Amino acid sequence: MERVSGQHISGQFNEELESIRNRVMVMGGLVEKQLEDATTALIKQDIAIAQHVVMSDHKINALEVSLDEECTQVIAKRQPTASDLRLIMVVIKTITDLERIGDEAERIGRMCLHINQTGAQKSQLASLKHIGRYVQDMLHEVLDALARMDADAAVRIAKMDEGVDREYESVMRQLMTYMMEDVRSIPGILDIMWSARALERIGDRCCNICEYIIYYVKGKDVRHTSIEAMESLVQQKR
Template sequence: MQGDQHRQHISGQFNAELDAMKNHLLEMGGLVEQQLGRAMSSLLARDSGEAQEVVRADQQINEMELQIDEECSRILARRQPAASDLRLVLAVAKSTTDLERIGDEATRIARQATKLSELPPSSGTTPEFRLISGHVGNMLRQALDSFARLDVARAIEVVLDADAVNAEHDAAMDSLLRLMKNDAGSIDGVVHEMWALRGLERVGAHATNIAEQVIYLVRGRDVRHMKPGELQSLLKVDKR
């Protein structure tokens, strides 16, 4: 099921409020996606200047969260939405929280980049970081796109991708542990990289949460505890 499934209302103002709320979520998502990309760029390049720009921009994300929360609360209080409209408001509210937390993770990664810029360069972990950062960045992009299009099939694919990110996280963590074991001088840097790696794993989890909200919004199904096989079955039904 794709497309905007929400009914049009006699009140054009209500339609406008719902559209604005959703559009503001997607605008916030675009900024968060940009922040994540810049944080990873600063980490890989150990660029403290770019890292500080990421940290400073975090306040804008926080302000957008407050704005969207206020919109959701106002709609709930004044419009008392039901059925799919209520699911939309709840999905936007919950996804806004996940986006704000991704912004927090981007800020934490940027702070690790600043600390790493003060240490001697290490070797051997860049490929793993590029792999997982590209993966979670794509998950976030696809989750936001599935929300914009109300595309359940794409949302399910994001949820199914979570296990691969977890495996990449574990493999990268193993690489960092080996590096620390073989080179005692790398310990300080490895600790900062571990914190950054943990942040990337959390970004993947929050992107998954957003995709799950899309599925709930469109299909009314809570898939948070579904097994992969059940999700695959749901995906096949949606692609018919």
């Protein structure tokens, strides 16, 4: 994560912020891996990978707790203001969303194990391939934008969420048709639906992180505003 200003009287303060930023990116990397593994496990019905996903979530949780603690200590000791304070705020909010994306990945992992019992055809699971790929790309790009604190990229990525929503609706319609065609498929299809919902929610959380990036760069909270408002803010006064 790049900073607007890197000048501090205290070199140690600089190091602390640097360490926090690095650890957020490490956390992001872990979350990205979990999502990738969870999606692969689900689509290929790979039980070993799914179990690994479920067993690995605790690492993300531990990073969230320790980063929160670091941020609180930096506020108490260093009394950050302006862009340094915004950075800390962005970290506090971002790690909550990253942790929840990790939870959704874990949920997909569990769903994969459950599907093993309820039964679902690989052809039905394949309907998640596209949305899975799309959401993974979105997360990858948002982490990249976060590393560079790139507000333009943040707007572009936030726009991708419409695509996720469209794909989600289309997957749900298709899955509902399968259900109606064969009643016995209902339990398995429901698991696939929960997984689709988890992917859709991850898209929403990526959008949240986009909003934090814009807040850091522009100093303005754009949550609950339109994508057009975000875009025109980012384009203002270069």
